[in-house]
Amino acid sequence: MxxxxxxxxxxxxxxxxxxxxxxxxxxxxxxNKGEIFALLGGSGCGKTTLLRMMSGFxxxxxxxxxxxxxxxxxxxxxxxxxxxxxxxYALFPHLxxxxxxxxxxxxxxxxxxxxxxxxxAMLKLVHMTDYAKRKPNQLSGGQRQRVxxxxxxxxxxxxxxxxxxxxxxxxxxxxxxxxxxxxxxxxVGVTCVMVTHDQEEAMTMANRVGVMHEGEIMQVGSPSExxxxxxxxxxxxxxGSVNIFSTxxxxxxxEASQMSCADMACRLTVEGGVNALEGAQLEVAIRxxxxxxxxxxxxxxxxxxxxxIHDIAYLGGHSVYHIKLPSGMIVMVTTTNINRHxxxxxxxxxxxxxxxxxxxxxxxx
Amino acid sequence: MSKLGARSLIxxxxxxxxxxxxxxxxxxxxxxxxxxxxxxxxYTDIVTWADEALTINLNIGNYYYLFTDDLYFWAYISxxxxxxxxxxxxxxxxxxxxxAIARADSATRNAxxxxxxxxxxxxFLIRIYAWVGILxxxxxxxxxxxxxxxxxxxxxxLNTEFAVYVGIVYAYLPFMILPIYANLVKLDNSxxxxxADLGSPxxxxxxxxxxxxxxxxxxxxxxxxFIPSVGEFVIPEMLGGAETLMIxxxxxxxxxxxxxxxxxxxxxVIMLLLLLLPITLFQRYQSRQLxx
Ligand SMILES: Nc1ncnc2c1ncn2[C@@H]1O[C@H](COP(=O)(O)OP(=O)(O)OP(=O)(O)O)[C@@H](O)[C@H]1O
Ligand SMILES: [Mg+2]
Numbered sequence: 001m002x003x004x005x006x007x008x009x010x011x012x013x014x015x016x017x018x019x020x021x022x023x024x025x026x027x028x029x030x031x032n033k034g035e036i037f038a039l040l041g042g043s044g045c046g047k048t049t050l051l052r053m054m055s056g057f058x059x060x061x062x063x064x065x066x067x068x069x070x071x072x073x074x075x076x077x078x079x080x081x082x083x084x085x086x087x088x089y090a091l092f093p094h095l096x097x098x099x100x101x102x103x104x105x106x107x108x109x110x111x112x113x114x115x116x117x118x119x120x121a122m123l124k125l126v127h128m129t130d131y132a133k134r135k136p137n138q139l140s141g142g143q144r145q146r147v148x149x150x151x152x153x154x155x156x157x158x159x160x161x162x163x164x165x166x167x168x169x170x171x172x173x174x175x176x177x178x179x180x181x182x183x184x185x186x187x188v189g190v191t192c193v194m195v196t197h198d199q200e201e202a203m204t205m206a207n208r209v210g211v212m213h214e215g216e217i218m219q220v221g222s223p224s225e226x227x228x229x230x231x232x233x234x235x236x237x238x239x240g241s242v243n244i245f246s247t248x249x250x251x252x253x254x255e256a257s258q259m260s261c262a263d264m265a266c267r268l269t270v271e272g273g274v275n276a277l278e279g280a281q282l283e284v285a286i287r288x289x290x291x292x293x294x295x296x297x298x299x300x301x302x303x304x305x306x307x308x309i310h311d312i313a314y315l316g317g318h319s320v321y322h323i324k325l326p327s328g329m330i331v332m333v334t335t336t337n338i339n340r341h342x343x344x345x346x347x348x349x350x351x352x353x354x355x356x357x358x359x360x361x362x363x364x365x
Numbered sequence: 366m367s368k369l370g371a372r373s374l375i376x377x378x379x380x381x382x383x384x385x386x387x388x389x390x391x392x393x394x395x396x397x398x399x400x401x402x403x404x405x406x407x408y409t410d411i412v413t414w415a416d417e418a419l420t421i422n423l424n425i426g427n428y429y430y431l432f433t434d435d436l437y438f439w440a441y442i443s444x445x446x447x448x449x450x451x452x453x454x455x456x457x458x459x460x461x462x463x464x465a466i467a468r469a470d471s472a473t474r475n476a477x478x479x480x481x482x483x484x485x486x487x488x489f490l491i492r493i494y495a496w497v498g499i500l501x502x503x504x505x506x507x508x509x510x511x512x513x514x515x516x517x518x519x520x521x522x523l524n525t526e527f528a529v530y531v532g533i534v535y536a537y538l539p540f541m542i543l544p545i546y547a548n549l550v551k552l553d554n555s556x557x558x559x560x561a562d563l564g565s566p567x568x569x570x571x572x573x574x575x576x577x578x579x580x581x582x583x584x585x586x587x588x589x590x591f592i593p594s595v596g597e598f599v600i601p602e603m604l605g606g607a608e609t610l611m612i613x614x615x616x617x618x619x620x621x622x623x624x625x626x627x628x629x630x631x632x633x634v635i636m637l638l639l640l641l642l643p644i645t646l647f648q649r650y651q652s653r654q655l656x657x
Binding site: 055056057076077078079082083084086088090091092093094103104107108151152155 | 553555556558559560561562563564565566569573574577578
């Protein structure tokens with residue numbers, strides 16, 4: 001994160017069509033030097049296609065791609081200053097770990113000693129020095145991933161591309177490797193673009209996240225921006241869980257704006273103005289952990305509902321309550337289980353839910 | 366009951382091998398230790414019973430004879446040499462074809478595989494005979510070259526070693542293509558992409574990744590071509606010349622022209638022993654591959 005302002009990778013109005021199907025649709029994106037950027041989206045939204053255009057395995061139907069200021073749209077993969085870690089790792093089965101790491105270095109005009117030194121440094125970086133002479137089929141999944149990482153970092157690429165880096169690992173190893181991978185990537189200082197459909201993984205690893213949907217980038221921002229200020233219903237629902245109220249604008253003010261909602265007995269207030277006319281339909285999102293639950297009616301005039309506990313999921317650290325409103329709408333609330341012997345609310349209890357005007361987010365798309 | 370069923374299923378190929386390979390082979394070995402005689406059958410008995418004496422008459426003269434007349438030595442050498450060169454040629458022709466088929470999309474792939482195998486459905490003899498018409502002095506190739514004006518005298522091709530190579534390459538090509546194809550079609554495309562990603566241009570990727578990973582297919586294909594080529598009779602007989610010396614032809618002459626079954630059998634036994642060497646090497650390699 002040396003100089004955050006200077007871009008390493010610029011994508012300009014890039015599109016990719018496979019026949020009729022538009023896999024990537026007019027995407028523009030700037031990724032800065034030293035940044036870890038995650039492309040996040042559901043299956044088939046075009047993440048892999050976008051990544052493969054960066055590596056050169058797919059040619060864009062339209063648009064251009066600049067790496068460090070140089071247009072590489074027409075440069076073949078083997079001449080791009082980019083290296084990719086494949087989802088399946090794609091380690092060469094006939095070569096040893098050391099030979100795999102050396103493969104890319106041998107393409108450059110380096111002396112034997114230089115290649116050896118770089119291979120040793122890379123294996124040390126990923127803690128695989130002891131396995132240098134093994135073949136890939138003699139390694140565990142996690143070890144293979146380390147070798148794949150070492151191989152893709154060996155040539156000191158300007159951009160490192162990771163396609164679903166954790167997909168082949170089991171859950172426990174995954175969370176450990178997420179942090180370790182970030183450590184390694186940051187210690188090398190390489191700009192990194194990763195693709196994932198796991199929002200937790202994107203939030204854990206990336207400095208910035210781009211949410212993709214049907215070939216388009218919906219929103220780009222830091223993990224907390226994306227979570228706290230989603231700009232669309234799709235982003236809000238894709239990242240974490242959310243309650244969405246359909247409302248009608250009553251009053252737009254500079255300090256606060258009021259809406260009416262068919263599911264609520266009172267008005268719904270949000271902070272600041274909203275970008276809509278009075279009488280317009282708007283959706284408002286409230287995250288489950290922003291809602292407080294109580295047996296008694298809150299003192300505030302707006303932003304509360306009353307309902308019955310419909311379902312409880314006890315998850316150890318926290319619990320998720322599903323509250324059924326008189327209108328039939330289900331509202332999710334999470335509570336932290338701080339006290340071991342707390343008298344918890346239970347099924348069919350009548351409860352009041354309330355939140356502050358600052359917690360509500362207006363969704364425009 | 367099912368165990369018995371499974372056993373009898375495994376037994377079928379063994380029974381087949383015993384009946385149609387081991388028994389005939391033992392008979393051939395037996396004949397190779399007899400002496401020729403003008404009778405039916407044209408060889409002496411090994412075990413005779415006369416005057417209350419059991420005589421076992423093992424004649425190793427046939428083998429000794431093979432070592433004294435260097436015709437046999439040169440016939441073996443020449444067979445191996447021709448089979449070796451022909452195998453290399455078949456590999457050079459077959460590998461690109463196998464590669465192209467493996468890279469084609471799946472619909473074309475099946476059609477191409479069909480085309481590779483289709484000729485094998487007509488008689489081997491007829492297909493080789495057709496080459497006589499193609500290669501002879503007033504055959505297709507010479508006539509075409511003369512009419513185009515490239516040559517004014519026909520180039521003799523039939524009855525040369527060249528014609529034998531053409532015949533072997535043509536006849537055994539499917540045996541080279543199929544194992545290599547089976548190997549290449551399994552090759553993970555992401556390995557090729559990974560090589561490109563690491564800066565390797567396509568030709569280098571071929572040498573460093575594709576070729577080593579198809580080694581097993583290459584070896585299998587070469588064995589399937591080399592082994593039958595060594596003992597090939599029809600192709601050198603029909604396409605080769607008088608100077609094309611191959612052990613299959615020698616074998617034929619001993620059996621049918623000289624009617625010397627014992628010497629012919631000895632030739633056959635030695636040929637088999639010589640072929641055992643590459644076969645065992647191949648099997649050793651295969652079992653190592655399975656372990657790895
Ligand atoms: N080579 C191709 N030919 C035709 N269509 C393709 C090709 N590659 C991808 N597609 C299509 O483009 C769309 C986007 O594919 P892509 O692989 O980029 O999705 P993704 O976001 O990576 O999904 P996943 O999370 O499932 O990997 C999909 O509908 C896919 O079927
Ligand atoms: Mg994908």
